[in-house]
Amino acid sequence: MSGMRFIKTSINYISVILMGYLILLISIYNNFSKIWILAVSVLILFLLCLLVKAKGDSKINYKKLWWVVLLVFPILLIIAAISLQVDAIHNWDFSKLYLTAYEYVHNKSLVVDYYAKYPNNLFWVSCLISLYKFLELIFGNIPYDQFVYICIICSCVCVYITVIFLHKIANLIWDDRRAFYVGLGACGFLPLYLYAQYFYTDTPALLLVTIFIYLYFKIRSVKTVKKYIFAGILAILAALIFEVKVLSFIIPFAVLLDSFTKIFDKKKYFCCLAISICLAIASFFALSSFSNCYLKISDAKKDKLEYPSTHWVMMGLNKKSTGGYIQSDVDYTYSFESKELKKKATEKEIKRRIDKMGLGGTLYQVIIKKSYRTWSEGSLGGREYVSRNPARPNNFLHNLLAENGKYQIVSFVYSNIYYFIILIGILLSALFAIKRKNYELNSLRLSIIGLIIFMWIWECNPRYLLTFVPVILLLGADGIGELFDAVKSRRK
Numbered sequence: 001m002s003g004m005r006f007i008k009t010s011i012n013y014i015s016v017i018l019m020g021y022l023i024l025l026i027s028i029y030n031n032f033s034k035i036w037i038l039a040v041s042v043l044i045l046f047l048l049c050l051l052v053k054a055k056g057d058s059k060i061n062y063k064k065l066w067w068v069v070l071l072v073f074p075i076l077l078i079i080a081a082i083s084l085q086v087d088a089i090h091n092w093d094f095s096k097l098y099l100t101a102y103e104y105v106h107n108k109s110l111v112v113d114y115y116a117k118y119p120n121n122l123f124w125v126s127c128l129i130s131l132y133k134f135l136e137l138i139f140g141n142i143p144y145d146q147f148v149y150i151c152i153i154c155s156c157v158c159v160y161i162t163v164i165f166l167h168k169i170a171n172l173i174w175d176d177r178r179a180f181y182v183g184l185g186a187c188g189f190l191p192l193y194l195y196a197q198y199f200y201t202d203t204p205a206l207l208l209v210t211i212f213i214y215l216y217f218k219i220r221s222v223k224t225v226k227k228y229i230f231a232g233i234l235a236i237l238a239a240l241i242f243e244v245k246v247l248s249f250i251i252p253f254a255v256l257l258d259s260f261t262k263i264f265d266k267k268k269y270f271c272c273l274a275i276s277i278c279l280a281i282a283s284f285f286a287l288s289s290f291s292n293c294y295l296k297i298s299d300a301k302k303d304k305l306e307y308p309s310t311h312w313v314m315m316g317l318n319k320k321s322t323g324g325y326i327q328s329d330v331d332y333t334y335s336f337e338s339k340e341l342k343k344k345a346t347e348k349e350i351k352r353r354i355d356k357m358g359l360g361g362t363l364y365q366v367i368i369k370k371s372y373r374t375w376s377e378g379s380l381g382g383r384e385y386v387s388r389n390p391a392r393p394n395n396f397l398h399n400l401l402a403e404n405g406k407y408q409i410v411s412f413v414y415s416n417i418y419y420f421i422i423l424i425g426i427l428l429s430a431l432f433a434i435k436r437k438n439y440e441l442n443s444l445r446l447s448i449i450g451l452i453i454f455m456w457i458w459e460c461n462p463r464y465l466l467t468f469v470p471v472i473l474l475l476g477a478d479g480i481g482e483l484f485d486a487v488k489s490r491r492k
Contacts, residue, residue: 004261007261008261008439008442009434009437009439011439011442011445011446011449012430012433012434012439012442012445013430013434014445014449015426015427015429015430015433015445015448015449016427016430016431016434018448018449018452019423019426019427019430019448020427021371022371022375022423022452023038023420023423023424023427025368025371025372025375025376026038026372026375026376026420026423029368029372029376030372034376034416037416037417037420038420040417040420041417041420041421041424042424044417044421045421045424045480045483048484049483049484049487052484052487052488053487053488053490060177062176062177062179062180063176063180065180066167066179066180066183069180069183069184069187070164073160073163073187074156074160076187076193077156077159077160077192077193077196078152078153078156078196079397080193080194080196080397080401081152081155081156081193081196081197082152082197083392083395083396083397083398084193084194084197084386084390084392084397084398084401084402085152085197085390085391085392086197086385086386086388086389086390086391087388087389087390087391088144088148090389091388091389092385092388093118093121093200094198094199094200096114097121097124097125097128097200098128098144098147098148098151098199099144100114100115100125100128100129100295101125101128101129101131101132101147102132102144102147104129104132104294104295105129105132105133105136110295112295112296112297112301113301113305115295115297116297116301116302116304116305116306117305117306117307117334118307119291119297119302119306120246121201122291122292122295123243123244123287123288123290123291124200124201124204124244125294125295126290126291126292126293126294126295127204128151128199129294131150131154132147135147135150151199152196152197152199154199155195155196155197155198155199155200155203155204156196156197158199158203158204158206158207159192159195159196159203159206159207161207161210162186162192162203162206162207162210162469162470163183163186163187163192164183165207165210165211165213165214165470166182166183166186166210166470166473166474167179167180167182167183167186168214169182169210169213169214169217169470169474170182170183170474170477172214172217172218172221173217173440173441173474173478174481178477178481181477181481182473182474182477185422185473185476185477186469186473188418189418189469189473190378190379190382190401190411190414190415190418191379191380191382191415191466191469192469193382193401194379194380194382194383194385194386194401195380195382195385195463195466197386198385201244201245202245202463202466202467203466204244204245205241205244205245205248205467206466206467206469206470208237208240208241208244208248209241209248209251209467209468209470209471210470211237212234212237212238212241212251212252212255213251213255213443213444213470213471213474215230215233215234215237216234216255216443218230219231219234219272227272228271228272228275230272231272231273231275231276231279232275232276232279234252234255234276235275235276235277235278235279235280235283236279236280236283237252238252238276238280238283239279239280239281239283239284239286239287240283240287242284243284243287243288243291245467247454247458247464247467248467248468250447250450250451250454250468251447251467251468251471253450254443254444254446254447254449254450255443256273257443257446258442258443258446259272259273260273261439261442302339303338303339303340304337304338304339305334306339306342307333307334307339307342308333308339308342308343308346310343310346310347310350311329311330311333311342311346312458312459313346313350313457313458313459314329314333314346314349314350314353315329315330315459316365316366316370316456316457316458316459316460317350317353317354317357317362317365317366318353319353319356319357319361319365322369322370322372322373322460323365323366323369323370323373323374323459323460324373324459324460324461325459325461332345332349333345333346366456366457367456370455370456370460371452371455371456373460373461373462374455374460374461374462374464374465375423375462375465376462377416377419377462378412378414378415378416378417378418378419378420379411379412379415379419379462380462380463380465380466380469381461381462381463382463383401383402383403383408383411383412383415384403385463386398386401386402386403387402387403387404387405390402421476421480422472422473422476423476424476424479424480425475425476425477425478425479425480425483426448426472426475426476426479427479428479428480428482428483429441429445429475429476429478429479429482430445430479431479432478432479432482432483432486433445441474441475441478444471444474444475445475447468447471448468448471448472448475451465451468
């Protein structure tokens with residue numbers, strides 16, 4: 001076996017191990033509380049296999065049927081986003097960015113301390129300010145509540161276009177039939193509805209990532225000149241993804257690694273790669289300048305308030321939590337007067353926590369508690385987020401979909417079974433890839449591997465999986481599709 005073949009095969013084996021581990025962990029952790037979800041998910045897949053085996057090949061026009069889905073989906077999306085709307089003044093980070101855009105455009109007094117602490121949000125708040133300024137230039141004065149509705153619509157558009165491109169990616173990889181079911185599966189994925197109202201970094205990054213994946217698969221089928229153009233666009237998108245949501249850059253990085261394994265297959269990949277890296281660096285500097293064009297933060301304020309990256313590593317190691325956000329850690333880091341002092345203090349605290357927990361305790365915190373928090377929630381945390389200060393707490397959809405709703409058990413069962421079937425599909429995808437020596441989706445598997453490892457290191461949150469939904473759905477669809485194809489071949 002050649003070196004490159006060994007690396008490609010290893011990616012599939014690592015995917016099997018990690019996904020198998022996650023499925024087992026979610027099922028048995030916390031006193032086997034979700035083992036029934038695994039059982040029901042396996043039963044549903046079994047029944048679907050029986051159905052596939054029993055029925056003949058259908059003559060459905062999947063292209064026409066997809067247009068019907070595209071007409072219905074945005075209506076459902078907007079209804080869900082408006083019905084589940086939360087208070088956009090007193091809420092989590094998205095409301096802070098909305099309010100900053102409003103205050104800047106209307107010459108209100110601005111407090112920039114938040115952005116000195118978390119400069120990762122500077123780019124997106126600059127985008128929101130630009131949007132607000134543009135809207136007022138065209139339509140005149142726009143009150144804050146109207147701007148919030150415009151943001152909801154913009155976020156829904158991001159989700160809608162994401163699904164369109166997800167279907168296009170599936171069409172590049174498979175046929176019209178499977179592409180239709182991938183698109184339909186995305187339309188049934190509850191987190192997309194739960195997060196559709198937030199025009200925060202998640203839904204724009206979700207769209208950018210999906211377009212990036214589409215172009216990466218498309219570049220394989222175009223001629224040399226177009227390859228260079230596509231490589232340039234990929235580079236700009238990679239820089240944009242980095243600025244909008246740094247975590248999502250795992251996907252372009254995984255694509256870069258996957259490209260290295262293909263250099264020995266196709267020499268022209270090297271030129272595309274070189275162009276991409278140069279353009280990505282240039283784009284990054286241009287976008288960084290845009291991030292600082294509105295909010296001016298002095299170097300002194302940055303040094304006093306900015307949190308070092310070690311802060312989020314420290315939070316993930318807090319034994320009192322499951323590796324997520326914890327206010328006492330935020331207060332601890334804030335108490336030091338400079339970024340350098342903050343860094344030294346958090347590094348010291350990281351070492352203290354590891355020493356106190358020991359090797360076994362640290363592994364338990366990182367690989368078990370954090371993995372469970374990150375990967376066990378079928379709604380990716382969305383049911384909890386729409387429960388925070390809801391604007392319409394008594395309507396039917398809130399009672400059905402929010403974590404504190406009267407009928408929340410329905411959405412809990414639906415989202416978790418749906419999600420579990422997808423996770424099983426990801427595991428099956430890697431198993432079939434090993435059997436058939438298929439490495440076409442290795443860039444997606446590398447993305448999942450990178451995400452799992454990163455969540456072991458960083459402060460974790462199931463919401464962080466949202467921008468990886470295209471990867472999760474495509475791999476899940478691949479595994480389930482391969483299973484059904486295997487069942488069909490036995491029928492023949």
